[in-house]
Amino acid sequence: MGTWTPTAAGLVPAGLTQSAARGGIGESVRRPDGALKVTGAFAYSSDLWHRDMLWGRILRSPHAHARILAVDVSAALALPGVHAVLTHDDLPAAQKTYGLELADTPVLADGVVRHHGEPVALVAADHPETARRAAELIRVDYRELPVVTDEASATAPGAVVLHPDRDDRHAYRAPHPNVLHRQPIVRGDVAAAARRADVVVTGDYEFGMQDQAFLGPESGLAVPAADGGVDLYVATQWLHSDLRQIAPVLGLPEEKVRMTLAGVGGAFGGREDLSMQIHACLLALRTGRPVKIVYSREESFLGHAHRHPARLHYEHGATRDGRLTHVRCRIVLDGGAYASSTAAVVGNAASLGIGPYRVEDVEIEAIGLYTNNPPCGAMRGFGAVQACFAYEAQMDRLAAGLGMDPVELRRINAMRQGDLMPTGQRVDSPAPVAELLRRVRDMPLPPPLDTEDPDIRDLPGGLANTSHGEGIVRGIGYAVGIKNVGFSEGFDDYSTARVRLEVVDGEPVAMVHTAMAEVGQGGVTVHAQIARTELGVEQVTVHPADTQVGSAGSTSASRQTYMTGGAVKNTCGAVRERVFAAGRRRFGGDRPAWGGAGLRLDGGKVVTADGEVLATLAEVLEGEEPIDLELEFRHRPTEPFDPVTGQGFGHVQYSFAAHRAVVDVDVELGLVKVVELACAQDVGRALNPLSVVGQIQGGTVQGLGIALMEEIRVDPATARVLNPSFTDYLVPTVLDAPAVPVDLLELADPHAPYGLRGVGEAPTLSSTPAVLAAVRQATGKALTRVPVRPEHIVD
Template sequence: MTETATTTPTTTPTTGPTTGPTTGQSTGHGVGESARRPDGTLKVTGEFAYASDLWLDGMVWGVTLRSPYAAAWIRSIDVGPALKMAGVLAVMTHEDVPGAKFYGLEHKDQPVLAIDEVRFQGEPVALVAADHPETARRAAAAIVVEYEPREAVTDPRKSEHFVRHQPVRRGDTFEAEVVVTGEYEVGMQDQAFLGPESGLAVPAEDGGVDLYIATQWLHVDRDQLAPCLGLPPDKVRLTLSGVGGAFGAREDLSMQVHACMLALRLNRPVKIVYGREESFFGHVHRHPAWMRYEHGATRDGRLVYVKADILLDGGAYCSSSPAVVGNAASLGVGPYEVPNVRVDATGVYTNNPPCGAMRGFGAVQACYAYESQMDRLAEACGLSPIEIRVRNAVSQGSSLITGQVIDTPAPLAEMLRDLEAMPLPAPGPSRDRDLRGLPGGVSQTTHGESVRRGVGYGVGIKNICFSEGFDDYSTARVRAELVGGEPHVTVHTAAAEVGQGLVTIQAQIARTELGIANVTVATADTAVGSAGSSSASRQSYVTGGAVKAACEAVRERFKGLPAAEALAAYGPIEETREYRHRPTYPLDPHTGQGDSHTQLALCVHRAVVDVDVELGLVKVVELAAVQDVGRILNPQALEGQIHGGSAQGLGLALMEEIQIRDGQVLNPSFTDYLIPTILDMPPMTLKILENPDPAAPYGLRGAGEPPTLSSTPAIAAAVRAATGLRLTRVPIRPEDIALFEEQSGKRSGKGVSDGKRA
């Protein structure tokens, strides 16, 4: 099949192609087909304009001065040396914030610029604008700040400041024939998007400001910005610029308010672009976690109870930690039927970098622990990893530990059997093996003598869309008209295209509903109603639902005529619609009971690994996955989401961790913070099921996050199988594997007790 697409570049302050509008002309590709991404060619050829490519004549450059301390009092700030430098146009501190001095997603606890203290290394303290970025950087370094360092709270287990504590209580039986306990830890993972934070603020004639920004959530950015700038919301206008990945890190503000402050002060366009190191300090990360679990079961492996304590380090400010805690609590035992539960999920403040949204959003950390426990339970009961999971798997009609009934298809047992039936990759020859296929590749010092193979499994359950009573909706405006005598459709939403292919999906829906091939998806901005955040795997559901509803309203006005005849007779037709999913409710603060989630998605993984037990190196040989997506809207894009989510899970399992010592980040670069490359990703075998959710548009089920959950414990389990080590922490480091008691042949891990029979 031949596919074609064209792109119309038009974002005002840029030169070169941009994010939109994007037009898929004459493709005819609707829902269910692999429509070509209209931005794909530009991205592959390097012509796509990201936010860091923004440019306007007369613009100046902004730079942020950041704290070198994790915790300190600010005794004085002397900006004089910076102001004396040639080319410096402005220096601003907290005293220059024109409006509210604090912002935040859920609680407004984060200062625009530090006032009398800093609470994490990298906290913004002052701003500089200059006619050249290097001049701005030198000027920022010339600012003299007198700090009085104080003791930093960096161990969350010692913190007395709580973000949220969410218990879940169910049943009263906490004795069983087989009991396994374990303590688990998950390190701090970075979203590691390739496009750093960037934006361009342009002062407007009405006294407001136009901000061109790479973000996930245009309207919530605006709603935080406007009070800090002392402006009404209608004078703060945001337009989405090219986004080079997000994964949750762009939900919070970074440089948005700083660029706008400088632009309004100078009445000139101001651009801010973070370098890679600054990016590590300029956005939130995945919450590191410390977890203790106890699983009790019958002798034949039926779960009787689960106890869990989940501690999440929220860092210096709140961000979205309360919602992350809620997810960790409600999904804390996984997709298993458990009659008795005692879960306590707690988020605390520390002087570590702030943590917030990242793909999986609280469910990832718990999944690693409960899946490790299921493997321990299988061992204690003499069952296979698949069988223990099948015997306890939820299905439609089951209840979560919160009491919420799963009222849509949840064929977990079937998915596990499908995964089990997939052929395993053939082992390589024991002699003369190609070094490129071994752990460490050609750089290793052995020829495979100490390489051992392991197989592991992982299951994850993830909530889709926002939960706990959040007013989760999206708005779409659809206009149909004749252009050059041919029917044409323009779709306008505020939904952020962050690389997931949302622009493509919106056009596919319009083609399907209206039967018009020529569709333009306009640049996302705040000139249309909110679309919410591009997170929680929600945009195809909620924005897709809004586009579908608006298209249906347009089609109704065709009055049964073909599109061309209707538009010739009635002229341009435009309709705007909001779409909301079914209501959700907050968890009870004492019992954790409540229908808190909109939709639930399942993914299961099998990992095959080769481990060099002498060098501590791991190569993932294959990943196989089975996922139920309700309805496939775009097969190729869907496969990409599953591959991408699996890759981030692999990174958490084996290599990705922000190293922090006494509140100081030790590895803020892609030299020292490792992410998977094409050489680390194995071949993947996928089976995608379609069991429609009758409450969702087209029956779809959000698909971007679930693979991130289950790939991590599957890989960790495979490494355990290869080595015999307990391995209770991710990422697994080479020294975790290579340092063991070789002489006696014993291998034992820390933090997990042996399974016991009562």
């Protein structure tokens, strides 16, 4: 983060200082890192440089499942400029595996590789080209093994078992060792309810493997330290989670692994798992030199966990008046070769599996598989995305079966505050599902296509000149979704904030120090806003994020503004109390108002509830030690889902968004242009409206991506990735992106700081099914799989 100064002691990042007379919560304050980012001065993890730095490189398996018979590194080591070559045998500690939840992932392959691209050996060299050539010279003898790639092959009699000696906490519940986790949810009496249904619709759906495709490649710099430890500068989503996994495999105590967040070029879940962190540290410790690793794009596609592909089976029933009687569903998520966060994704898919609807009688089963496909884990929407695609398709199918307007069917069944989730959890804050649908439906529609003299850039196909208006049909579709905010199922989710308040040159200045990973979402902006609001100061410095302060938890699950924002608010409140105490000590004898309730800090002054100024902050703090507090903040506790019934108060908060998609489809060629994706979302309270709208628009277009073009293609015969590049993994360009008008609803959640609701993920859910619904309307095709490819529309 910020600018970096290389010194003898390593890299010293500067904090981000912003001074604003206004700029509290609720305002669209500009990013404090913005000036650095538009001038090219912001130091991303791939930009770091150090004197005597070496380049690290990872040799990866070309096979998805193979036994390693022998590894010969002698030719690589003999290459001039090569400083180290490491294999599994060189790992320094007894702990040789790591993982977010289960430590099932080898740091370097231990005799067997379980997916295409698994790391096998490491090289450190004086130039990237030297490192590449050395990696090529490492001779690895593989004996290929059969692969399992889906539920049928993974659970077939005699199927190879990926992790035969499982003793993890999910193993006892798993029906097969290749099933990592299974979560059923049962409520009511589905069989009886089904008999009341006038219309029943079923569907089988398939969701392709999406990639986060953040632009900044995995990268970082490890610098060996004089104390035998290592300083690691890296782009990640959760410093302390990395630290917990890194230190044991280095054989170092955590205090000897000092981590600092480098600039992060996007994340979207793809940096929750470790990538190059341990590898760079191992090479740095072995060579005694700073080591930088930067993934290539191909390596990035092979080297991080993707969004789980899924197969989903649904049955929905309703009475003739459109009331849902029951839902049955089964969701199969492919977790690939290692656990990553699959178990939590399964919990999300199950508990959010029927969407934001009131249904008394429900049977849900979600499972996560171990296969030889690429590992899958966290991506924006986390299990709820796959389910939303399917249940919203079902709602449209049901509406068709009932002869009812799809929005009206959703309105009739829309969840409201006080309703029960399938898990039995009561939704105890606003749930404006019907209102959000009404709002997107009532937004003005974009004008019809100009068929007289269309600009090809506005048409499906764009610059490729495939249509001058012929073959194009417009479609409109709606969808709504529900996402949990924060970590669920009893996880002790907390964040830490350190706040320091002092007077410098007569001015009160605040410093906020957290370990929150700023990945682009704008947390640093919001922290400064919160400090201004809570402490009444203008100048706030956001300290670089590092492990010298307590954990902030992950920048994921839409949780950071709630959790670390909440922590900053909480610590600021305690600092404020110290200010009042100091004021009472100094001036309380003369002014009884110091003892009154409702004191606040505003405009650099201590002010009573009636607006009377008691003193300036400078007067109170002059000559005092800086007030410097570090406190933890927790949301209310959740509980695990029951292993058999799935019942439990599992989620902290819910967030809701609805979309209306307008598309133009070239029905002869199967090409789609999304004209508009209107979104309405309840954000509780928009702490920074500009950032909130940016999050919604970005999430919306990621949802468009999986609807129409994004997919990691894996050869089912070999489990090899076929398209690890931006040439063939297509993310939307600006000519694919529609207008995204956003309508913000702000209904406070009484349990959350400022009433806010996490915003980042919900728009990624409903975007995809809305686009699909619109394409279905335009084409009349069932389209049960995403991404939709041209041949699905045409065939």
